[in-house]
Amino acid sequence: MKISGFTFIRNGTLLGYPFIESILSALPICDEFIVAVGDSEDDTLERIRAIGSDKIRIIQTQWNEKMQDRGFVYAQQKMIAQYNCTGDWAFYLEGDEVLHEDDLQKIKASMEKHLNNPEVEALAFDYHHFFGSPDWVAISPAWYRQECRIIRNTIRSWAPDGLYFVVMDKNRKGRYPRAALVGAPIYHYGHVRSVEAMRQKNERVGKYWKHDHPLFNGYQIDPQSLKPFDGTHPAIANNWLKNEAEQNFTPNKNHELTKREKKHRWAMRIEKWFNIKLNKKHFTT
Template structure:
Protein backbone atom coordinates (compact mmCIF):
# COMPACT_ATOMS: atom_id res chain seq x y z
CA UNK A 1 0.00 0.00 0.00
CA UNK A 2 1.29 3.42 -0.98
CA UNK A 3 0.00 6.59 0.71
CA UNK A 4 0.26 10.11 -0.72
CA UNK A 5 -0.32 13.11 1.51
CA UNK A 6 -1.13 16.46 -0.04
CA UNK A 7 -2.04 20.06 0.70
CA UNK A 8 -1.77 23.58 -0.71
CA UNK A 9 -0.39 26.70 0.95
CA UNK A 10 0.23 30.37 0.40
CA UNK A 11 1.51 32.87 2.99
CA UNK A 12 1.12 30.26 5.71
CA UNK A 13 3.34 32.17 8.14
CA UNK A 14 1.63 35.53 7.65
CA UNK A 15 -1.83 34.01 8.07
CA UNK A 16 -0.96 32.03 11.17
CA UNK A 17 -1.31 28.46 9.93
CA UNK A 18 0.46 25.66 11.86
CA UNK A 19 1.36 24.17 8.49
CA UNK A 20 4.76 22.84 9.51
CA UNK A 21 3.17 21.00 12.43
CA UNK A 22 0.43 19.72 10.12
CA UNK A 23 2.88 18.28 7.59
CA UNK A 24 5.08 16.74 10.27
CA UNK A 25 2.11 15.09 11.91
CA UNK A 26 1.18 13.07 8.82
CA UNK A 27 4.62 12.41 7.31
CA UNK A 28 5.25 9.18 9.28
CA UNK A 29 2.38 7.40 7.48
CA UNK A 30 3.02 8.85 4.01
CA UNK A 31 5.28 7.58 1.27
CA UNK A 32 5.20 11.04 -0.32
CA UNK A 33 3.76 14.43 0.55
CA UNK A 34 2.84 16.84 -2.25
CA UNK A 35 2.56 20.56 -1.48
CA UNK A 36 1.26 23.10 -3.98
CA UNK A 37 2.88 26.35 -2.83
CA UNK A 38 1.58 29.63 -4.21
CA UNK A 39 3.77 32.71 -4.50
CA UNK A 40 4.25 33.86 -0.91
CA UNK A 41 5.74 36.90 0.81
CA UNK A 42 6.67 35.31 4.13
CA UNK A 43 9.08 32.43 3.56
CA UNK A 44 6.44 29.70 3.50
CA UNK A 45 8.35 27.68 0.90
CA UNK A 46 11.65 27.92 2.79
CA UNK A 47 10.01 26.67 5.97
CA UNK A 48 8.65 23.63 4.14
CA UNK A 49 12.07 22.94 2.65
CA UNK A 50 13.58 23.21 6.14
CA UNK A 51 11.58 20.19 7.30
CA UNK A 52 14.26 18.28 5.43
CA UNK A 53 12.23 15.24 4.38
CA UNK A 54 12.84 13.52 1.07
CA UNK A 55 9.16 12.54 1.09
CA UNK A 56 8.12 16.15 0.42
CA UNK A 57 7.61 17.32 -3.16
CA UNK A 58 6.92 21.02 -3.70
CA UNK A 59 4.99 22.27 -6.73
CA UNK A 60 5.23 26.01 -7.29
CA UNK A 61 1.91 27.47 -8.43
CA UNK A 62 0.36 30.71 -9.61
CA UNK A 63 -3.01 31.63 -8.07
CA UNK A 64 -5.75 32.94 -10.32
CA UNK A 65 -6.54 36.30 -8.70
CA UNK A 66 -9.54 36.75 -10.98
CA UNK A 67 -11.20 33.66 -9.52
CA UNK A 68 -13.40 35.07 -6.76
CA UNK A 69 -16.35 32.70 -6.93
CA UNK A 70 -17.11 30.82 -3.68
CA UNK A 71 -13.54 29.91 -2.90
CA UNK A 72 -12.95 27.98 -6.09
CA UNK A 73 -9.33 29.14 -6.24
CA UNK A 74 -8.78 26.87 -3.23
CA UNK A 75 -10.27 23.98 -5.18
CA UNK A 76 -7.91 24.68 -8.06
CA UNK A 77 -4.87 24.64 -5.79
CA UNK A 78 -6.05 21.56 -3.92
CA UNK A 79 -6.53 19.68 -7.20
CA UNK A 80 -3.08 20.63 -8.47
CA UNK A 81 -1.60 18.87 -5.46
CA UNK A 82 -4.06 15.97 -5.56
CA UNK A 83 -3.51 15.24 -9.25
CA UNK A 84 0.21 14.89 -8.58
CA UNK A 85 -0.30 12.14 -5.99
CA UNK A 86 0.77 8.63 -6.99
CA UNK A 87 -0.39 6.54 -4.01
CA UNK A 88 -3.25 4.10 -3.61
CA UNK A 89 -4.77 6.58 -1.14
CA UNK A 90 -4.52 10.39 -1.25
CA UNK A 91 -4.59 11.97 2.22
CA UNK A 92 -5.55 15.65 2.27
CA UNK A 93 -4.75 17.82 5.28
CA UNK A 94 -5.40 21.54 5.36
CA UNK A 95 -2.70 23.77 6.79
CA UNK A 96 -4.48 24.12 10.13
CA UNK A 97 -5.31 20.42 10.56
CA UNK A 98 -3.11 18.09 12.60
CA UNK A 99 -3.01 14.39 13.47
CA UNK A 100 -2.30 13.06 16.95
CA UNK A 101 0.66 10.70 17.12
CA UNK A 102 -1.46 8.20 19.08
CA UNK A 103 -3.81 7.79 16.10
CA UNK A 104 -1.33 7.06 13.31
CA UNK A 105 -1.45 3.27 13.68
CA UNK A 106 -5.26 3.26 13.61
CA UNK A 107 -5.33 5.40 10.46
CA UNK A 108 -2.86 3.12 8.70
CA UNK A 109 -4.86 0.09 9.75
CA UNK A 110 -8.05 1.63 8.35
CA UNK A 111 -6.41 2.31 4.99
CA UNK A 112 -5.02 -1.22 4.86
CA UNK A 113 -8.32 -2.81 5.90
CA UNK A 114 -10.28 -1.09 3.13
CA UNK A 115 -7.60 -1.11 0.42
CA UNK A 116 -9.18 -3.99 -1.51
CA UNK A 117 -12.81 -3.01 -0.85
CA UNK A 118 -13.97 -1.04 -3.92
CA UNK A 119 -17.13 0.05 -2.11
CA UNK A 120 -15.00 2.25 0.17
CA UNK A 121 -13.89 5.32 -1.76
CA UNK A 122 -12.94 7.55 1.17
CA UNK A 123 -12.16 7.50 4.88
CA UNK A 124 -13.96 9.85 7.23
CA UNK A 125 -12.45 11.51 10.30
CA UNK A 126 -14.10 12.85 13.43
CA UNK A 127 -13.25 16.50 14.10
CA UNK A 128 -12.03 18.52 17.04
CA UNK A 129 -12.76 22.14 16.05
CA UNK A 130 -10.92 24.29 18.58
CA UNK A 131 -12.38 27.76 19.02
CA UNK A 132 -11.04 30.87 20.73
CA UNK A 133 -8.33 29.05 22.66
CA UNK A 134 -6.99 25.48 22.87
CA UNK A 135 -9.32 24.70 25.80
CA UNK A 136 -12.59 25.06 23.89
CA UNK A 137 -14.30 23.01 21.17
CA UNK A 138 -17.06 24.16 18.82
CA UNK A 139 -19.63 21.36 18.96
CA UNK A 140 -22.87 22.64 17.41
CA UNK A 141 -24.14 21.12 14.13
CA UNK A 142 -23.05 24.32 12.44
CA UNK A 143 -19.58 22.76 12.50
CA UNK A 144 -19.14 19.57 10.47
CA UNK A 145 -18.41 16.77 12.92
CA UNK A 146 -17.02 14.37 10.37
CA UNK A 147 -15.37 14.88 7.00
CA UNK A 148 -13.56 12.74 4.41
CA UNK A 149 -9.86 13.45 4.22
CA UNK A 150 -8.55 10.28 2.56
CA UNK A 151 -9.76 9.45 -0.97
CA UNK A 152 -9.07 6.43 -3.12
CA UNK A 153 -6.66 7.66 -5.77
CA UNK A 154 -7.93 5.45 -8.58
CA UNK A 155 -11.41 6.98 -8.91
CA UNK A 156 -12.57 10.05 -10.81
CA UNK A 157 -12.92 12.74 -8.19
CA UNK A 158 -12.51 16.48 -7.92
CA UNK A 159 -12.89 19.16 -5.27
CA UNK A 160 -15.40 21.99 -5.79
CA UNK A 161 -13.88 23.75 -2.79
CA UNK A 162 -11.21 23.12 -0.18
CA UNK A 163 -13.43 21.03 2.05
CA UNK A 164 -14.89 18.02 0.27
CA UNK A 165 -14.60 15.61 -2.65
CA UNK A 166 -17.05 14.82 -5.44
CA UNK A 167 -16.90 11.48 -7.28
CA UNK A 168 -17.70 11.57 -11.00
CA UNK A 169 -18.81 8.09 -11.97
CA UNK A 170 -20.97 9.74 -14.61
CA UNK A 171 -19.68 12.47 -16.89
CA UNK A 172 -22.28 15.06 -15.91
CA UNK A 173 -23.38 14.03 -12.43
CA UNK A 174 -21.30 13.97 -9.28
CA UNK A 175 -21.94 12.55 -5.82
CA UNK A 176 -20.28 12.42 -2.43
CA UNK A 177 -17.91 9.46 -1.94
CA UNK A 178 -18.91 6.21 -0.27
CA UNK A 179 -16.92 6.08 2.93
CA UNK A 180 -15.77 4.17 5.98
CA UNK A 181 -14.59 5.51 9.31
CA UNK A 182 -10.90 6.26 9.75
CA UNK A 183 -11.37 5.65 13.50
CA UNK A 184 -9.39 8.76 14.38
CA UNK A 185 -9.96 12.50 14.84
CA UNK A 186 -8.44 15.48 13.10
CA UNK A 187 -7.43 18.41 15.31
CA UNK A 188 -8.48 21.66 13.63
CA UNK A 189 -6.71 24.79 14.90
CA UNK A 190 -7.83 27.41 12.40
CA UNK A 191 -9.95 29.27 14.95
CA UNK A 192 -7.38 29.52 17.73
CA UNK A 193 -4.68 31.42 15.87
CA UNK A 194 -3.95 34.81 17.40
CA UNK A 195 -6.56 37.51 16.80
CA UNK A 196 -4.00 39.48 14.80
CA UNK A 197 -3.36 36.54 12.46
CA UNK A 198 -7.06 35.77 12.18
CA UNK A 199 -7.78 39.36 11.20
CA UNK A 200 -5.08 39.20 8.53
CA UNK A 201 -6.41 35.89 7.26
CA UNK A 202 -9.97 37.23 6.95
CA UNK A 203 -8.77 40.37 5.15
CA UNK A 204 -6.72 38.40 2.64
CA UNK A 205 -9.00 35.50 1.81
CA UNK A 206 -12.40 37.21 1.64
CA UNK A 207 -11.78 38.38 -1.91
CA UNK A 208 -11.65 34.76 -3.10
CA UNK A 209 -15.21 34.39 -1.87
CA UNK A 210 -16.44 37.48 -3.69
CA UNK A 211 -17.20 39.72 -0.72
CA UNK A 212 -15.69 42.39 1.49
CA UNK A 213 -13.94 41.13 4.62
CA UNK A 214 -16.23 41.11 7.65
CA UNK A 215 -15.06 43.04 10.68
CA UNK A 216 -13.20 40.88 13.17
CA UNK A 217 -12.85 42.33 16.66
CA UNK A 218 -12.05 39.09 18.45
CA UNK A 219 -13.41 35.60 18.89
CA UNK A 220 -17.11 35.55 19.71
CA UNK A 221 -19.54 32.65 19.63
CA UNK A 222 -22.70 31.32 21.26
CA UNK A 223 -21.51 29.74 24.55
CA UNK A 224 -24.03 26.95 24.05
CA UNK A 225 -22.07 25.90 20.96
CA UNK A 226 -18.93 25.24 23.04
CA UNK A 227 -17.62 22.41 25.20
CA UNK A 228 -14.42 22.03 27.20
CA UNK A 229 -11.71 19.96 25.52
CA UNK A 230 -10.93 16.96 27.73
CA UNK A 231 -8.15 15.30 25.75
CA UNK A 232 -4.51 15.97 24.91
CA UNK A 233 -3.14 17.93 21.98
CA UNK A 234 -0.72 16.36 19.49
CA UNK A 235 2.82 16.64 20.77
CA UNK A 236 3.90 18.39 17.55
CA UNK A 237 1.59 21.30 18.51
CA UNK A 238 3.03 22.07 21.95
CA UNK A 239 5.33 24.90 20.88
CA UNK A 240 2.84 26.41 18.40
CA UNK A 241 0.05 26.48 20.97
CA UNK A 242 2.28 28.24 23.49
CA UNK A 243 3.68 30.70 20.95
CA UNK A 244 1.00 31.41 18.34
CA UNK A 245 -2.41 30.43 19.70
CA UNK A 246 -4.88 32.82 21.28
CA UNK A 247 -4.79 32.22 25.04
CA UNK A 248 -7.21 34.69 26.60
CA UNK A 249 -10.59 33.57 25.24
CA UNK A 250 -13.45 33.19 27.73
CA UNK A 251 -17.03 32.56 26.49
CA UNK A 252 -19.23 35.59 27.08
CA UNK A 253 -22.35 34.59 29.06
CA UNK A 254 -24.09 37.75 27.80
CA UNK A 255 -23.38 37.03 24.14
CA UNK A 256 -26.42 37.54 21.89
CA UNK A 257 -26.61 34.66 19.40
CA UNK A 258 -27.19 35.38 15.73
CA UNK A 259 -30.20 34.05 13.86
CA UNK A 260 -28.00 31.27 12.47
CA UNK A 261 -26.77 30.35 15.95
CA UNK A 262 -30.34 30.26 17.26
CA UNK A 263 -31.11 27.80 14.47
CA UNK A 264 -28.19 25.68 15.66
CA UNK A 265 -29.49 25.83 19.24
CA UNK A 266 -32.78 24.38 18.05
CA UNK A 267 -30.92 21.68 16.13
CA UNK A 268 -28.92 20.74 19.24
CA UNK A 269 -32.14 20.36 21.20
CA UNK A 270 -33.51 18.03 18.54
CA UNK A 271 -30.28 16.05 18.66
CA UNK A 272 -30.57 15.61 22.42
CA UNK A 273 -34.26 14.74 22.36
CA UNK A 274 -34.25 12.29 19.46
CA UNK A 275 -30.66 11.04 19.26
CA UNK A 276 -30.09 12.70 15.90
CA UNK A 277 -26.90 13.93 14.24
CA UNK A 278 -27.69 17.03 12.16
CA UNK A 279 -24.33 18.37 11.02
CA UNK A 280 -23.46 18.58 7.31
CA UNK A 281 -22.14 15.36 5.74
CA UNK A 282 -20.09 15.31 2.52
CA UNK A 283 -20.02 11.52 2.28
CA UNK A 284 -22.21 8.43 2.43
CA UNK A 285 -21.14 6.02 5.17
CA UNK A 286 -21.15 2.42 3.90
CA UNK A 287 -18.78 0.81 6.43
CA UNK A 288 -18.00 1.46 10.09
Protein backbone atom coordinates in the same frame (compact mmCIF):
# COMPACT_ATOMS: atom_id res chain seq x y z
CA MET B 1 0.27 0.00 -0.19
CA LYS B 2 1.51 3.50 -1.02
CA ILE B 3 0.16 6.57 0.79
CA SER B 4 0.36 10.06 -0.70
CA GLY B 5 -0.16 13.03 1.58
CA PHE B 6 -1.02 16.35 0.01
CA THR B 7 -1.94 19.93 0.83
CA PHE B 8 -1.76 23.49 -0.47
CA ILE B 9 -0.64 26.62 1.35
CA ARG B 10 0.07 30.28 0.69
CA ASN B 11 1.27 32.89 3.18
CA GLY B 12 1.12 30.23 5.86
CA THR B 13 3.27 32.13 8.35
CA LEU B 14 1.63 35.50 7.77
CA LEU B 15 -1.86 34.08 8.21
CA GLY B 16 -1.02 32.03 11.28
CA TYR B 17 -1.41 28.49 9.96
CA PRO B 18 0.26 25.59 11.80
CA PHE B 19 1.16 24.23 8.37
CA ILE B 20 4.56 22.85 9.34
CA GLU B 21 3.02 20.95 12.26
CA SER B 22 0.29 19.69 9.94
CA ILE B 23 2.75 18.27 7.42
CA LEU B 24 4.99 16.77 10.09
CA SER B 25 2.05 15.10 11.82
CA ALA B 26 1.20 13.04 8.73
CA LEU B 27 4.70 12.50 7.35
CA PRO B 28 5.46 9.29 9.35
CA ILE B 29 2.69 7.31 7.61
CA CYS B 30 3.09 8.85 4.14
CA ASP B 31 5.40 7.58 1.42
CA GLU B 32 5.32 10.97 -0.29
CA PHE B 33 3.86 14.36 0.57
CA ILE B 34 2.89 16.83 -2.16
CA VAL B 35 2.68 20.52 -1.26
CA ALA B 36 1.31 23.10 -3.68
CA VAL B 37 2.90 26.33 -2.46
CA GLY B 38 1.37 29.54 -3.78
CA ASP B 39 3.44 32.64 -4.42
CA SER B 40 3.77 34.03 -0.88
CA GLU B 41 4.83 37.23 0.83
CA ASP B 42 6.50 35.45 3.73
CA ASP B 43 8.82 32.51 4.41
CA THR B 44 6.28 29.75 3.74
CA LEU B 45 8.31 28.13 0.96
CA GLU B 46 11.58 28.31 2.89
CA ARG B 47 10.05 26.76 5.99
CA ILE B 48 8.70 23.80 4.03
CA ARG B 49 12.05 23.28 2.34
CA ALA B 50 13.72 23.42 5.76
CA ILE B 51 11.82 20.32 6.88
CA GLY B 52 14.43 18.49 4.84
CA SER B 53 12.44 15.32 4.12
CA ASP B 54 12.96 13.48 0.85
CA LYS B 55 9.28 12.51 1.03
CA ILE B 56 8.19 16.09 0.37
CA ARG B 57 7.67 17.28 -3.19
CA ILE B 58 6.98 21.00 -3.61
CA ILE B 59 5.00 22.39 -6.55
CA GLN B 60 5.20 26.18 -6.79
CA THR B 61 1.96 27.65 -8.08
CA GLN B 62 0.39 30.95 -9.10
CA TRP B 63 -3.11 31.68 -7.78
CA ASN B 64 -5.80 33.01 -10.10
CA GLU B 65 -6.68 36.28 -8.31
CA LYS B 66 -9.72 36.75 -10.56
CA MET B 67 -11.28 33.46 -9.43
CA GLN B 68 -13.61 34.71 -6.68
CA ASP B 69 -16.48 32.26 -6.95
CA ARG B 70 -17.22 30.19 -3.82
CA GLY B 71 -13.65 29.38 -2.98
CA PHE B 72 -12.91 27.59 -6.24
CA VAL B 73 -9.34 28.91 -6.25
CA TYR B 74 -8.86 26.72 -3.16
CA ALA B 75 -10.21 23.77 -5.12
CA GLN B 76 -7.80 24.50 -7.96
CA GLN B 77 -4.81 24.50 -5.62
CA LYS B 78 -5.98 21.38 -3.81
CA MET B 79 -6.41 19.55 -7.10
CA ILE B 80 -2.97 20.57 -8.35
CA ALA B 81 -1.50 18.76 -5.35
CA GLN B 82 -3.94 15.84 -5.51
CA TYR B 83 -3.34 15.17 -9.18
CA ASN B 84 0.38 14.80 -8.49
CA CYS B 85 -0.19 12.04 -5.92
CA THR B 86 0.98 8.60 -7.02
CA GLY B 87 -0.15 6.46 -4.07
CA ASP B 88 -3.05 4.06 -3.66
CA TRP B 89 -4.60 6.54 -1.24
CA ALA B 90 -4.41 10.37 -1.34
CA PHE B 91 -4.47 11.84 2.16
CA TYR B 92 -5.45 15.52 2.30
CA LEU B 93 -4.80 17.81 5.25
CA GLU B 94 -5.58 21.51 5.33
CA GLY B 95 -2.91 23.84 6.68
CA ASP B 96 -4.65 24.15 10.05
CA GLU B 97 -5.35 20.43 10.56
CA VAL B 98 -3.07 18.20 12.63
CA LEU B 99 -3.00 14.48 13.40
CA HIS B 100 -2.35 13.06 16.87
CA GLU B 101 0.63 10.74 17.09
CA ASP B 102 -1.46 8.20 19.01
CA ASP B 103 -3.79 7.80 16.01
CA LEU B 104 -1.28 7.23 13.22
CA GLN B 105 -1.27 3.45 13.31
CA LYS B 106 -5.07 3.33 13.47
CA ILE B 107 -5.24 5.57 10.39
CA LYS B 108 -2.77 3.46 8.47
CA ALA B 109 -4.55 0.24 9.52
CA SER B 110 -7.82 1.63 8.17
CA MET B 111 -6.23 2.25 4.78
CA GLU B 112 -4.79 -1.26 4.77
CA LYS B 113 -8.14 -2.78 5.77
CA HIS B 114 -10.06 -1.12 2.93
CA LEU B 115 -7.34 -1.14 0.27
CA ASN B 116 -8.85 -3.98 -1.75
CA ASN B 117 -12.50 -3.10 -1.18
CA PRO B 118 -13.61 -0.88 -4.10
CA GLU B 119 -16.88 -0.11 -2.32
CA VAL B 120 -14.90 2.08 0.08
CA GLU B 121 -13.87 5.11 -1.93
CA ALA B 122 -12.84 7.36 0.95
CA LEU B 123 -12.11 7.41 4.67
CA ALA B 124 -13.75 9.90 7.02
CA PHE B 125 -12.46 11.37 10.26
CA ASP B 126 -14.11 12.77 13.36
CA TYR B 127 -13.24 16.38 14.16
CA HIS B 128 -12.11 18.51 17.07
CA HIS B 129 -12.86 22.11 16.01
CA PHE B 130 -11.05 24.29 18.52
CA PHE B 131 -12.42 27.79 19.00
CA GLY B 132 -11.03 30.84 20.75
CA SER B 133 -8.25 28.94 22.51
CA PRO B 134 -6.94 25.37 22.65
CA ASP B 135 -9.17 24.79 25.70
CA TRP B 136 -12.52 24.93 23.87
CA VAL B 137 -14.12 22.89 21.10
CA ALA B 138 -17.18 23.75 19.00
CA ILE B 139 -20.01 21.22 19.16
CA SER B 140 -23.00 22.71 17.32
CA PRO B 141 -24.28 21.47 13.93
CA ALA B 142 -22.73 24.59 12.43
CA TRP B 143 -19.46 22.66 12.38
CA TYR B 144 -18.93 19.50 10.35
CA ARG B 145 -18.38 16.66 12.79
CA GLN B 146 -17.00 14.19 10.27
CA GLU B 147 -15.30 14.72 6.93
CA CYS B 148 -13.41 12.73 4.30
CA ARG B 149 -9.71 13.43 4.18
CA ILE B 150 -8.51 10.26 2.43
CA ILE B 151 -9.66 9.42 -1.09
CA ARG B 152 -8.91 6.39 -3.24
CA ASN B 153 -6.42 7.60 -5.82
CA THR B 154 -7.75 5.44 -8.67
CA ILE B 155 -11.20 7.05 -8.97
CA ARG B 156 -12.29 10.24 -10.70
CA SER B 157 -12.70 12.84 -7.99
CA TRP B 158 -12.43 16.59 -7.65
CA ALA B 159 -12.96 19.31 -5.05
CA PRO B 160 -15.75 21.88 -5.56
CA ASP B 161 -14.41 24.39 -3.03
CA GLY B 162 -11.43 22.72 -1.42
CA LEU B 163 -13.27 21.33 1.60
CA TYR B 164 -14.64 18.02 0.34
CA PHE B 165 -14.50 15.51 -2.52
CA VAL B 166 -16.95 14.76 -5.32
CA VAL B 167 -16.78 11.53 -7.35
CA MET B 168 -17.66 11.67 -11.04
CA ASP B 169 -19.45 8.73 -12.66
CA LYS B 170 -19.39 8.53 -16.46
CA ASN B 171 -18.89 12.29 -16.90
CA ARG B 172 -22.30 12.93 -15.44
CA LYS B 173 -23.59 14.25 -12.15
CA GLY B 174 -21.12 14.18 -9.30
CA ARG B 175 -21.84 12.49 -5.99
CA TYR B 176 -20.32 12.24 -2.55
CA PRO B 177 -17.89 9.34 -2.08
CA ARG B 178 -18.79 6.14 -0.26
CA ALA B 179 -16.73 6.25 2.91
CA ALA B 180 -15.76 4.19 5.93
CA LEU B 181 -15.07 5.80 9.29
CA VAL B 182 -11.48 5.78 10.53
CA GLY B 183 -12.47 6.21 14.18
CA ALA B 184 -9.82 8.87 14.79
CA PRO B 185 -10.09 12.67 15.00
CA ILE B 186 -8.45 15.51 13.15
CA TYR B 187 -7.43 18.47 15.29
CA HIS B 188 -8.58 21.66 13.58
CA TYR B 189 -6.83 24.80 14.85
CA GLY B 190 -7.95 27.42 12.34
CA HIS B 191 -10.05 29.28 14.89
CA VAL B 192 -7.48 29.56 17.64
CA ARG B 193 -4.80 31.46 15.72
CA SER B 194 -3.90 34.88 17.09
CA VAL B 195 -6.37 37.71 16.64
CA GLU B 196 -3.92 39.55 14.37
CA ALA B 197 -3.38 36.47 12.19
CA MET B 198 -7.14 35.90 11.96
CA ARG B 199 -7.63 39.52 10.99
CA GLN B 200 -5.04 39.14 8.22
CA LYS B 201 -6.64 35.90 7.09
CA ASN B 202 -10.15 37.37 6.86
CA GLU B 203 -8.93 40.44 5.00
CA ARG B 204 -6.95 38.43 2.46
CA VAL B 205 -9.09 35.39 1.71
CA GLY B 206 -12.62 36.78 1.86
CA LYS B 207 -12.36 37.94 -1.75
CA TYR B 208 -12.06 34.36 -2.97
CA TRP B 209 -15.53 33.71 -1.53
CA LYS B 210 -16.98 37.15 -2.42
CA HIS B 211 -17.17 37.88 1.32
CA ASP B 212 -16.69 41.25 2.93
CA HIS B 213 -15.43 40.51 6.42
CA PRO B 214 -15.82 43.13 9.16
CA LEU B 215 -12.69 43.98 11.09
CA PHE B 216 -11.90 40.99 13.30
CA ASN B 217 -11.41 42.10 16.90
CA GLY B 218 -11.78 38.84 18.78
CA TYR B 219 -13.50 35.49 18.89
CA GLN B 220 -17.25 35.64 19.49
CA ILE B 221 -19.64 32.69 19.55
CA ASP B 222 -22.72 31.30 21.26
CA PRO B 223 -21.31 29.90 24.53
CA GLN B 224 -23.75 26.99 24.36
CA SER B 225 -22.02 25.82 21.19
CA LEU B 226 -18.75 25.19 23.04
CA LYS B 227 -17.50 22.68 25.57
CA PRO B 228 -14.17 22.40 27.40
CA PHE B 229 -11.60 20.15 25.75
CA ASP B 230 -10.55 17.37 28.12
CA GLY B 231 -8.17 15.46 25.87
CA THR B 232 -4.54 15.89 24.85
CA HIS B 233 -3.25 17.82 21.89
CA PRO B 234 -0.83 16.36 19.32
CA ALA B 235 2.69 16.70 20.70
CA ILE B 236 3.88 18.17 17.39
CA ALA B 237 1.49 21.11 17.90
CA ASN B 238 2.45 21.99 21.48
CA ASN B 239 4.97 24.73 20.62
CA TRP B 240 2.61 26.32 18.10
CA LEU B 241 -0.26 26.22 20.58
CA LYS B 242 1.91 27.80 23.26
CA ASN B 243 3.42 30.55 21.11
CA GLU B 244 0.98 31.24 18.27
CA ALA B 245 -2.52 30.43 19.53
CA GLU B 246 -4.80 32.64 21.57
CA GLN B 247 -4.70 31.68 25.24
CA ASN B 248 -7.09 33.93 27.16
CA PHE B 249 -10.43 33.31 25.47
CA THR B 250 -13.44 32.82 27.74
CA PRO B 251 -16.96 32.27 26.34
CA ASN B 252 -19.06 35.39 26.76
CA LYS B 253 -22.29 34.55 28.61
CA ASN B 254 -23.76 37.84 27.39
CA HIS B 255 -22.98 37.18 23.74
CA GLU B 256 -25.77 38.48 21.49
CA LEU B 257 -26.94 35.60 19.32
CA THR B 258 -27.07 35.92 15.55
CA LYS B 259 -30.00 34.47 13.59
CA ARG B 260 -27.76 31.60 12.54
CA GLU B 261 -26.75 30.87 16.13
CA LYS B 262 -30.39 30.89 17.24
CA LYS B 263 -31.14 28.32 14.54
CA HIS B 264 -28.28 26.13 15.70
CA ARG B 265 -29.41 26.34 19.33
CA TRP B 266 -32.71 24.83 18.27
CA ALA B 267 -30.88 22.22 16.22
CA MET B 268 -28.83 21.21 19.27
CA ARG B 269 -32.02 20.81 21.29
CA ILE B 270 -33.57 18.63 18.59
CA GLU B 271 -30.42 16.51 18.44
CA LYS B 272 -30.61 15.95 22.18
CA TRP B 273 -34.34 15.22 22.25
CA PHE B 274 -34.30 12.72 19.38
CA ASN B 275 -30.71 11.43 19.61
CA ILE B 276 -29.93 12.41 16.02
CA LYS B 277 -27.26 14.45 14.23
CA LEU B 278 -28.30 17.37 12.02
CA ASN B 279 -24.93 18.49 10.68
CA LYS B 280 -24.23 18.11 6.98
CA LYS B 281 -22.06 15.26 5.68
CA HIS B 282 -20.14 15.21 2.40
CA PHE B 283 -20.01 11.41 2.14
CA THR B 284 -22.24 8.35 2.35
CA THR B 285 -21.66 5.19 4.39
